[in-house]
Amino acid sequence: MRTSNALAIAAAVAAFAVGCTSDPKMSESAATFVGSEKCGGCHVDEYKTWKDTLHAKMIRTPREALLKDAGDNWAKDGKGNAGPTKGNIDGKAAAMTDVVYVVGSRWKQRYLVKNPATGNLQFMDKQWNTVHRQWEPYGQKNDWETQCATCHATGYRLTSYDPANPATQKVAMSEHNTGCESCHGPGSAHAANLGKRPMFNPAKATKEQSSLVCGYCHVRKENSNFKTAQNHPREDQPHPVIGQSYKAGQDDWRTWYPDKMLIPGVLPGQPLSKNYPDTDLNNAFYTDEKAQKWGSHDARKHHEEYQEYIQSAHYKNNLLSCSDCHSPHALKGKAAIEPMKTCAGCHGTTYDPNKIMPGLASTAANLFVRSHTFNKNQDRPGGPTATSKAEPAHYYAK
Numbered sequence: 001m002r003t004s005n006a007l008a009i010a011a012a013v014a015a016f017a018v019g020c021t022s023d024p025k026m027s028e029s030a031a032t033f034v035g036s037e038k039c040g041g042c043h044v045d046e047y048k049t050w051k052d053t054l055h056a057k058m059i060r061t062p063r064e065a066l067l068k069d070a071g072d073n074w075a076k077d078g079k080g081n082a083g084p085t086k087g088n089i090d091g092k093a094a095a096m097t098d099v100v101y102v103v104g105s106r107w108k109q110r111y112l113v114k115n116p117a118t119g120n121l122q123f124m125d126k127q128w129n130t131v132h133r134q135w136e137p138y139g140q141k142n143d144w145e146t147q148c149a150t151c152h153a154t155g156y157r158l159t160s161y162d163p164a165n166p167a168t169q170k171v172a173m174s175e176h177n178t179g180c181e182s183c184h185g186p187g188s189a190h191a192a193n194l195g196k197r198p199m200f201n202p203a204k205a206t207k208e209q210s211s212l213v214c215g216y217c218h219v220r221k222e223n224s225n226f227k228t229a230q231n232h233p234r235e236d237q238p239h240p241v242i243g244q245s246y247k248a249g250q251d252d253w254r255t256w257y258p259d260k261m262l263i264p265g266v267l268p269g270q271p272l273s274k275n276y277p278d279t280d281l282n283n284a285f286y287t288d289e290k291a292q293k294w295g296s297h298d299a300r301k302h303h304e305e306y307q308e309y310i311q312s313a314h315y316k317n318n319l320l321s322c323s324d325c326h327s328p329h330a331l332k333g334k335a336a337i338e339p340m341k342t343c344a345g346c347h348g349t350t351y352d353p354n355k356i357m358p359g360l361a362s363t364a365a366n367l368f369v370r371s372h373t374f375n376k377n378q379d380r381p382g383g384p385t386a387t388s389k390a391e392p393a394h395y396y397a398k
């Protein structure tokens, strides 16, 4: 504690010197993204503990994070399934040494190689299932930069976009992964002024605003306002103004081009009680008789926790936000929250989280993430979930 405080003060003094040269009247809305390392100069404990979370480990180089299991089985897994051999968009042969980035580590890992046609990155044709230790087909035929990165990076923005020719669009991001400013908004003004300019702190916001920050990514949606470089509807939601990024705590993404968005359960007129075929929301939630009777629609695909959660009594009664059960990083003097242990504090033994939160949302073959509808009638049997928090073994020794 002593050392980290001393470091923080040293960094604060250094940052203050820089701060003197910048415009003191710079407003928060004009603030830009400075990157997590800059925040870490003063917020040493938050930075160190955030680094250990999956938010900081989503997309990395093969040297850093290619899973040992996947590397060892690159040609063929123990069940005889062949590994990745080509890029999905151009169909050209690609080898393990062509991989630029690996994506994911907990449930599955996917592999990015260059797409020379756009200058972006495309996926290879197989993904590694970490629990069942096998290769599975993966058919995504859109560039990473125009289909996925908004939710897997910080400070994402379109820098040019021609609706008549989406293939020429250009994007930029301030850093890979879910950095500090994904949840706190851009911090240049705050960082340059010794932390004296306000930063959005979800703990001081309403439960609704706090969960909305997580909901920008932990949600499933389809976007016809912007297209991917391959001219398909997108599954993310870039800022409506070209050149601007989503600013957590300041922007309400629910109000952005709603007539061009499908966000069932969130936008009016888009109930979860019905299905949306021919979209990414096809069979995304349970709509069977049981769900209709309960009025509670569990997710059938991963990253839909926000849409599940806003159906719960916890959310509707303003009782809890996502971060009441999940620590995004350490807070001074507080141990990291263990999500499974939170229930007992309020419910005693009434609700067993294993029964209330079964693995229902599919993320890979026979692998699921836990339900977040908090429905007391829940009786669906869950499938296998990934429970290990331990860092998996990597192919390249550190």
Ligand code: HEC
Binding pocket: 011, 012, 013, 015, 016, 034, 035, 036, 038, 039, 040, 041, 042, 043, 180, 181, 184, 186, 187, 188, 190, 191, 192, 193, 194, 195, 196, 198, 199, 200, 201, 204
């Ligand atoms: C130069 C040092 C410095 C840097 C760099 C810095 N902060 Fe801070 N930050 C502080 C100080 C000091 C406070 C306490 C201010 C107060 O409470 O009056 C603070 C407070 C905060 C708070 C709490 C605000 C509140 O109202 O509760 C958040 C959140 C925060 N910082 C996030 C960040 C993020 C994210 C970054 C990087 C973009 C960052 N900080 C960069 C010094 C810094």
Ligand code: HEC
Binding pocket: 036, 039, 040, 043, 046, 047, 048, 050, 055, 178, 179, 180, 181, 182, 183, 184, 201, 202, 203, 323, 324, 328, 329, 331, 332
């Ligand atoms: C996934 C979202 C998320 C990310 C990423 C994130 N934070 Fe936070 N941060 C939160 C939430 C939520 C809170 C409020 C915690 C609570 O509810 O008790 C918070 C609180 C804080 C606070 C206030 C602490 C206090 O004692 O009140 C600081 C400072 C802070 N974060 C800094 C950072 C820094 C620095 C980083 C990057 C290294 C970071 N945060 C990354 C969500 C995030």
Ligand code: HEC
Binding pocket: 053, 054, 055, 057, 058, 059, 104, 105, 106, 107, 150, 151, 152, 153, 154, 177, 178, 182, 183, 210, 213, 214, 215, 216, 217, 218, 322, 323, 326, 328
């Ligand atoms: C910028 C997008 C983004 C935002 C904002 C975001 N997340 Fe995430 N979150 C992700 C991604 C992507 C992953 C998967 C990371 C991986 O597996 O490598 C993830 C994983 C998680 C996990 C599972 C991994 C673990 O550590 O157990 C939890 C829990 C989680 N997020 C909670 C939150 C909460 C709570 C908030 C809001 C305070 C939040 N997230 C905000 C993108 C985001």
Ligand code: HEC
Binding pocket: 054, 103, 104, 105, 106, 107, 108, 109, 110, 140, 144, 147, 148, 149, 150, 151, 152, 216, 217, 218, 219, 220, 221, 235, 236, 302, 303, 304, 305, 369
């Ligand atoms: C709307 C936001 C969003 C979009 C768009 C998105 N993701 Fe994710 N992704 C997430 C979140 C959030 C998680 C964490 C799992 C969860 O919340 O259920 C995740 C998890 C993952 C994982 C599993 C990580 C692990 O550790 O196993 C991979 C791999 C992944 N995403 C790849 C992609 C790819 C590839 C695309 C584009 C085709 C994409 N994502 C588009 C939000 C998004």
Ligand code: HEC
Binding pocket: 313, 314, 319, 320, 325, 339, 340, 342, 343, 344, 345, 346, 347, 351, 352, 353, 356, 357, 374, 375, 376
């Ligand atoms: C901060 C206190 C708190 C925590 C922590 C908490 N709950 Fe709740 N929960 C409540 C309150 C209050 C209600 C509404 C009154 C009631 O039904 O008991 C509620 C309602 C529920 C309901 C009933 C919803 C309905 O349809 O009536 C379920 C199921 C539930 N919680 C499960 C859980 C599980 C599982 C956990 C842990 C992962 C958890 N809760 C954590 C306070 C909490």
Ligand code: HEC
Binding pocket: 211, 214, 215, 218, 305, 306, 309, 314, 320, 321, 322, 323, 324, 325, 326, 339, 340, 341, 342, 353, 357, 368, 369, 370, 372, 385, 386, 387
């Ligand atoms: C009442 C407590 C509670 C709330 C509120 C809550 N979660 Fe969770 N969450 C849990 C528990 C318990 C787990 C299971 C953790 C485990 O397996 O160790 C979990 C797991 C997760 C996972 C990983 C899924 C898996 O199967 O491992 C993600 C991602 C996640 N939560 C995101 C969110 C987001 C986003 C929100 C808000 C929209 C949220 N959670 C709200 C209790 C909660």
